[in-house]
Amino acid sequence: MDLPDILKPFAESIFAAAMPAARMLTTDTASRSYFGGLPLMPADAPRPQGPKRPLELILQIDLGEVHAAVPDLGGLPGQGLLQVFYDFTEFPWGSDPTHSQFWQVRYQPTDVPLVEPSIEEWLDSSYLAFEPFVSFAPVDEVLPNGVSEEVVEAYEEIAWSGDTTHLLLGYPMPIQEDPREDIPRRGATEPQNLAEFRTWGRQFRQLFQFDSDEDLGVMWGDVGRLYGLIRNSDFDEGAFERTWLILQSH
Numbered sequence: 001m002d003l004p005d006i007l008k009p010f011a012e013s014i015f016a017a018a019m020p021a022a023r024m025l026t027t028d029t030a031s032r033s034y035f036g037g038l039p040l041m042p043a044d045a046p047r048p049q050g051p052k053r054p055l056e057l058i059l060q061i062d063l064g065e066v067h068a069a070v071p072d073l074g075g076l077p078g079q080g081l082l083q084v085f086y087d088f089t090e091f092p093w094g095s096d097p098t099h100s101q102f103w104q105v106r107y108q109p110t111d112v113p114l115v116e117p118s119i120e121e122w123l124d125s126s127y128l129a130f131e132p133f134v135s136f137a138p139v140d141e142v143l144p145n146g147v148s149e150e151v152v153e154a155y156e157e158i159a160w161s162g163d164t165t166h167l168l169l170g171y172p173m174p175i176q177e178d179p180r181e182d183i184p185r186r187g188a189t190e191p192q193n194l195a196e197f198r199t200w201g202r203q204f205r206q207l208f209q210f211d212s213d214e215d216l217g218v219m220w221g222d223v224g225r226l227y228g229l230i231r232n233s234d235f236d237e238g239a240f241e242r243t244w245l246i247l248q249s250h
Helices: 005-017 063-069 097-102 149-159 194-201 232-237
Strands: 019-027 056-062 081-086 103-108 126-135 166-168 204-211 225-231 244-248
Touching (some): 005 149, 056 204, 063 126, 081 204
Antiparallel strands (some): 019 126, 081 103, 166 204, 204 225, 225 244
């Protein structure tokens, strides 16, 4: 990727901090990865439930399909399904510690027979394909203090695309502040300054980013994004059920 001239003095730090990701795109080709639809589950598995109603599948990712399309994507199991369930009626933003009861993130191994449940009321589905994507780090992790506003704006233009962008891994593309810093502390002392907020946020990484998408009929608030964020240690352990969701909107 060629950088604009104004960013070339910072090229080494920009590319050193960049992270590989997989961009998720809709496709007409049938697969086991899709937005919406029916989840593949063991025949005896119950439908995921929230405190008020059943949860709906919003995203299912076949990790084998991901690795076939993006072989350099590290850190995820080579096989299995990642599934994200959500309560669209409650529409939790993730800003309160109690919101986690309104979603579930599951890792479903594929070494057992999986079937679609006999349930009629699910979201319409759209098949997914994957392509490599270079994800750029937040400005404060790349550019030194004191650079001009023009440099910052040029970097943000390449780092945070204005296009609809659904991602697996990579850095969040924030609409407001870094969404990792929005995760509730759940009893921990509230950060007192920007440095403490950033220290808190850097304990987490992005698992997925689900953008607003008119073609899918999905709108997160006012053209917002839903971020699936997981503590670094939980990601390393494969504890995907501990993923926290944060919704940001314009």
